Amino acid sequence: MDIRTESSTESSLEILRVWPEAAICHGFIGRAGGVSTGAFASMNLSYWVGDDESAVDANWERIRREAPGLNLVARLNQVHGNVVHAATRDTAALRPAxxxxxxxxxGVMLGIFTADCVPLLMVDSRCKVAGALHAGWRGxxxxxxxxxxRAMLxxxxxxxxxxxxxxxSIGQCCFEVDAELGDRFGREIAGAENHTRIGRPGKAFIDLRAVVRDQLERAGLAPANITSVGPCTRCASDRFFSRRAAAGTTTGLQMSFVGFAA
Ligand SMILES: [Zn+2]
Structure with missing residues (x-):
């Protein structure tokens, strides 16, 4: 698999991409290059975190100039579960839970919003089916x-x-949780104990992306078809929103998107 990591830094905007085909519109958008301020600085694309609406509008305008495919973006009311919706041109505006x-x-783009949780984009270019997931620890x-x-199949x-x-997304370096949660991962997810290490007394560190990789392989994906891009959000909180870096307070959210060109 030919993996290319591209960083578009025009106007200090950062979009990480992994797939070379022009027909696949996708990217992990960083926090730089927008107009929002404070905890939302600067490329916050979420209207639902308390940011000034006109600033979010301006950010969307800017991102659409950079990624012209982003006209019709289906979004969710993300609730840390495992419900997956099929989006069409007609339902794209609904924003279901x-x-x-x-x-x-x-032509229908899928948008996922995160600030430490794992954004996961998927494509099958043979039949032009795309998927986008939000995977925090609960998910x-x-x-x-x-x-x-399964929804893509x-x-x-x-x-x-x-x-x-x-x-x-947050890396194992920074994703410190109560040891009980680390144990729960080991009990409930096959192989997760391999991606959890003991921390300070009563604490553990989980490698979320590694656990998700195992789950994708169990779901039938070839190991060579699974990739990961970008740093730990908490370590790189100047480039990506991180709730942990902001001590758990509300921050802006970065958008990751995928879809096929119309
Ligand atoms: Zn880190």
Whole structure:
């Protein structure tokens, strides 16, 4: 698999991409290059975190200039579960509760918003089916990755053809949780104990992206078709929003998106 990491830094905007085909519109958008201020500085694309609406409008204008495919973006009311919705041109504006979107309609873009959780983009370019998932620890325990793959299969994708990319999210270096949660990961997710290490007394560190990779493989994806791009959001909080870096307070959210060109 030919993986290319591209960073578009025009106007200090940063978009990480992994797939070279022009027909696949996708990217993990960084926090730089927007006009929002304070905890939302600067490329916040979420209207639902308390940011000034006109600033978010301006950010959207800017991002659409940079990525012209982003006209019709289906979004979710993300709730840390494993419900995946199929989006079409007609339903794209609904914003249902859930943590995954899939589509078989070129021109419909799928947008996922995060600030430490794992954004996961998937494509099957043979049948032009795309998927985008939000995987925080609750979603990982609920196996949102498996639900997302299944939803793509329903739309005609083939497991062996699906490529997946995980984007900037909190790394094991910074994802310290109570040891009980680390134990729960080990109990409830096969192989997760390999991606958890003991921390200070009563604490553990979880490698979320590694756990999700295992889940994707169990869902039928080829290991060579799974990639990961971008740093730990907390370590690189100057480039990406991180809730942990902001001591748990509300921050802006970065958007990751995927879809096929119309
Ligand atoms: Zn880190």
């Amino acid at each position: 859930g943590d995954g979107l899939v589509t078989a309609e070129p 990982v325990i609920a196996d949102i990755a498996d639900a997302g793959v 329903k739309l005609g994708a083939r497991g062996s053809d699906i490529r997946a990319a995980m984007g900037p």
